[in-house]
Amino acid sequence: MTVGGAAPLGRRNPVAKLCAALVFSAAMVATLDPVAPAVAIVIELAVLPLFGVRYRTLARRAWPLLASALGVVLTVVLFAADRGGATLLHAGPLHVTTGVLTTALGLALRMLAVALPGVLVFATTDPTDLADALVQNVKASPRFAIGALAAFRLVPLLTQEWQMLSMARRARGVDAGRNPVARLRLFASTAFALLVGAIRRGSRLATAMDARGFDAGLPRTVARRQRFGTADAALVVGAAALAGAALTVSILLGTFRPLLG
Incomplete structure (x- = not known):
């Protein structure tokens, strides 16, 4: 915000x-x-x-x-x-x-x-204004600027997905309790699952951006002038x-x- x-x-x-x-x-x-x-x-x-x-x-x-x-x-x-x-x-x-x-x-x-x-x-x-300004004033690549904006917008989803993974494992009875070694192993496995999910989401986002012509190399118009x-x-x-x-x-x-x- x-x-x-x-x-x-x-x-x-x-x-x-x-x-x-x-x-x-x-x-x-x-x-x-x-x-x-x-x-x-x-x-x-x-x-x-x-x-x-x-x-x-x-x-x-x-x-x-x-x-x-x-x-x-x-x-x-x-x-x-x-x-x-x-x-x-x-x-x-x-x-x-x-x-x-x-x-x-x-x-x-x-x-x-x-x-x-x-x-x-x-x-x-505002992240959208920053991406627009980078494209218009610095002549940054729209693919880079909009891709960075999309990645920034997805950061809050990582917190939500971490909570969902933790609750799902707790519902299945996977709980480390007070064992520090078990806690470390559970943290590592949850982080790996989060990384896999982030890579999959990034791949889908890249495909969607290519489908919308972000890599076409054609001049792009802007909706908000910076x-x-x-x-x-x-x-x-x-x-x-x-x-x-x-x-x-x-x-x-x-x-x-x-x-x-």
């Missing part, structure tokens, strides 16, 4: 939003310090109302990212090989230093700064400027650590 259709940035061209997210995210990959991604996250949260996305909605959609960021911090703190810098905590095998903490925070914040623009784009963009205007170009330029500002703050504070070099 998309949100922010009436917001100033939420109604921009899907390709413009996608390009702006890619530009902003690519800039955050250029540094390893925690300052630039932290500034980027502040910027992303500040422009959130302009996309028509509520902070509660973002938290509900991005909680896996927060959990992953916490996992990155714990992993680096526990298993990092380089323990340079001043010691902050030393309790038995746990040895936390300023160098380790800086690296862990840099990786976690960079992951959030890179991923949040994508969350905003897909939360405010225009790339001045405001859309300004969004991309603004994203590049804000990303540059975040990197500039890091450079001025002397914390900039280039990925290469």
Whole structure:
């Protein structure tokens, strides 16, 4: 379900939003310090109302990212090989230093700064509009764009089919109980059955698309025009400027650590 259709940035061209997210995210990959991604996250949260996305909605959609960021911090703190810098905590095998903490925070914040623009784009963009914009504005192949759209639309069906497979096996008395090994085997067999069903559905979809002329190579008409205007170009330029500002703050504070070099 998309949100922010009436917001100033939420109604921009899907390709413009996608390009702006890619530009902003690519800039955050250029540094390893925690300052630039932290500034980027502040910027992303500040422009959130302009996309028509509520902070509660973002938290509900991005909680896996927060959990992953916490996992990155714990992993680096526990298993990092380089323990340079001043010691902050030393309790038995746990040895936390300023160098380790800086690296862990840099990786976690960079992951959030890179991923949040994508969350905003897909939360405010209708998949059909994105496919239309890719065909019209980027000149992508209709076979690729519409095929990707169809695959995206079928993703929710995987959850439903998983539930159906689980209930069907439970009805037949196939239950792992509390045995972890049996649970693992049941999960693997259910996942394999889901994969087989997805491949069969994909084959039927490809055949149906070919039957409707998606591979004919003839010019296609469009039902909904997606225009790339001045405001859309300004969004991309603004994203590049804000990303540059975040990197500039890091450079001025002397914390900039280039990925290469």
